[in-house]
Amino acid sequence: MNLNLGNVSNALIGRSLKTEELKGEKFNVFWGLPIMSSDAISSVAYAGEEILLILMPVMGLLSYRYMLYASLCIIFLLFMLIFSYRQTIDAYPGGGGSYIVATDNLGTTAGLVAGASLIIDYILTVAVSASAGTAAITSAIPSLLPHTVTITLVLITILVIGNLKGIRESSKVFGVPTYVFIFLILVMLIWGIIKINFMGYVPKSNYKIPDVSGTITIFLFLKAFAAGCTALTGVEAVSNGVPNFREPSQKNAKIVLMLLAFIVLLMFGGISYLATLYHAVPNSNVTVVAQISWQVFNGGILFYIIQAATAIILVMACNTAFAGLPLLLALMAKDGYAPRQFAKRGKRLNYSNGIIMLGLLAAILVIIFKGDTHYLLGLYAVGVFISFTLSQCGMFKRWTKIKINGWKHKAFINGLGGLLTFVTTIIIGVTRFTRGAWVVLILIPIIVYTMEKIKRHYLKVAQQLRLSMDELRKYEKVSFEGQKRYVIVPIDTLNKSFLKALNYARTISENIIIFHVSVDDEVTNKLLKKWNEYNIGIPIIVKKSPYRSIIKPLAKFIDSEEYAAGPNDTITVVLPQFVVTKWWGNILHNQTALLIKTILLKRRNIAIVTVPYIIDEN
Template identity: 55%
Template structure:
């Protein structure tokens, strides 16, 4: 039954040779890997107004345009910089690979930790914002926003577990519909005011204040609006997900991304100033603009709200496409568990997808699906990774001095400077609002990754063969001494004893006695087996069965030379229902765990299945 449900949800298992057919073309790579940056315009303009309006009132709209222009310029700088990253690092990994190779592993791990945190927040923020768009159209659903958001993340996870090709088709079309609806809203809104001469309704709750735009206020608004730039690096991270020629296709997608964000973010910001909308807790800025342009009950209003909700949800898909790939690269380098490098049934990195679903869902539940509680944590990590990536590229050109290196170094150097300043601005302005958590999480993630790598290094050093392989094979016959522990004589023990007879030179059955009466009964039953195998009995007056057995094994080992080995044949019955395990003594499990820690002792577990 489980397999049928799994096959229905995820589809049939794909062969490894099918991987090429699962990769993105430009048409489908654009909506999947760019949806984060494209969708962030749905709330970036609102975040700018949330900073400016409480201070400036009606005077906030003109400065908002200046902030939007500054963010757009930064977008162009990032696009030019990441084109060079794509040219020089075709295997993906983005900031992690660039920083590791040019600035050292420490910088690379900081970039990886920053990106990992940002991708997790991307899923939580985007889906929360998508739910906000839904509840703006249907206010009755507001009280259920947490459940709706978690369900949406689950749908995204299932879609990505089906593989890249299926997820592109599933999530790509809504992204294009969003672009069409927003561009239609921008064109219609400007046409109605500029050509038809309509006068937008002035926001009734706003008043003209005597405050003016200062540098600190501008920087705060700039930091809030920089959420529009999250996801720009996703294209360079995900180069291996593109069809050949992968680098060319990735650069085309990056260029198209810049054009689309410029049009949509600039257009929505301009409409916000033209129609004098202000942030409200019950309805988004985009919804207010659509209401004034199309009417609250019109088809286009609901189309804008529906596609906005969907694109915000699709933005999370950028993280589902890129974070598992980043984790697979880190896993190959030994900084996260190796399981993240394994492809699943549909050739996606399924362990990374499942992990992202669990973490993002936990975040959503923790904040009650409130976007504004998560946004202060957002963008700090991504701009830190931007800075490390650009500075890494600058150092690459400076060290190699290949070709027109000065021109390239200037682009990446300027990009590093601008993103570093932006990172400081975002970190300082949002620090007390929650960004301090990110500054604690990044070093914690780096520490964890370093410890994981240290563990893998120790395992590798222990398993590594430093001498001539042929010298490790014992030329003479090795004597194998078998010990079969017994507590009670049953079918499980008989199966283990029969196996021991097939592999051993000398065999003994070992029993630890804690009760003389029970031991006598065991001896009587054992004698009826009619086997010429000694039953060794040790007494444990303190009932420390495991400890007594382990001492006996250690004693035996000390008596043997290099041509003799000890193998413990351990009976173990298997229960089909997991909860039944709690009803049984776990002595054999503890014994097996303890014996496995003894380096020169072999252990064989003989399963006996209990039918129910």
């Protein structure tokens, strides 16, 4: 059975879309909210748990009081960021968020640092969210715990395929579960509060609260606050992805941003409050949300529905990264700081190369950290708060520089936001340094250096390819009279593939050299015997290769005095290459033509022509 890759691709991600169809592939508010905000919305499922993980071993029962205080501080910071990013959307409707803002106002290096921070954050978003989704599944079905990594990798693969379908298709597939999760969590919050305050339910914790009563310290509180700041990841994605919204894109993006703030306020604040009422205790096998919903719904069917919805939304949170990172990489690629392949749209009009790369890197992280969210969260939030800070500082500088109407209150909002996010960045960096933050602080300079190297490469290439008018006029005066055209046709076996290449060589020159590299005397003798029998009329040159290298003898022959071509003559190497129709067939054959081409392409005086010969296996 012949496997047609085109049919497989169409079945998985759909038919190719025309460029004109791009307008129809953008979000409206209803579908934009779940896709662009799913990371921030889903963070409520584990942000409160991270706060308790810090407080519980030291303070025991008193942890719940200070958890609420930390949650209120985080909610205040959330609204500062929301108001700040509304101004960013107005000022930079082209998207790009921190990268564009920092580059435009603070310089290239600041922009690259912001871009590198966002890249790390988006990759971690996918790894953390997929791992957290798996944790929700294993909380409901503990027998699946040994398969954590495998389940997480399968979830990431499904997300990659889903996002390759295009913006419109992925928003419908992944948007509905987000709304279902919001509805179910609100039901849990309302019923959980009614059950205790109006029905007299006395909660019984599923796990023992540590019998300690330590005192709160500034450092401990700040550490808990930093841990809970994972609830703020994903807030910037809306300002990064403004071009993904339908017109009026800025208005729609700002509506989504405000709806996001309202939903996170209700859900994060509500779950933190329920955790104090129902005395949830952080546990590596059962999440805090699972413990709360078990008590609220008495372990009934709604408990399992909540767990399923939580698992799905945690996985859906990855879509924020899949919507944001490819667009960010496309902007950076257009500026020359990322490979240009990231700026090309795929068959479904999305930046498919960025989507695939994001999935691969997140999968590698999951394998390295064995799908454990607590290990991964140690690296999380540092990068995003660096980008928050650079964005706010960039906007503050913008307002103080251009001084448009109302610039003072705009500068105050961004200035205060920059100060708060900078302090938070320091807190997260210090409190999480030994838990993995040091890795991020090392990776950012490495990524920035790599992006600068990419830019220098593109500049160097452009400089060498640039054609001036003087060079063009000089070229017009060049005389090709007397210039000879030489053709070399490498041969390994005398067959139909070689004969097709030879026939082509005869159409461009009479000066043809048949060149054979001998690595096996028996094979060479058979070739020469066959060559003489067919009496083609062209001499064959044989060079022995004691070290079995095919390419070096050919390159050496071209450079030697034995070869008659002069420095101004044209040398064309015609490579016969057979092509198999089965997708797996290339694995079974030596890719000699490809290796020869790779080496000879580095020589300016050589032109290379590949002549394919199709092997039909049907």
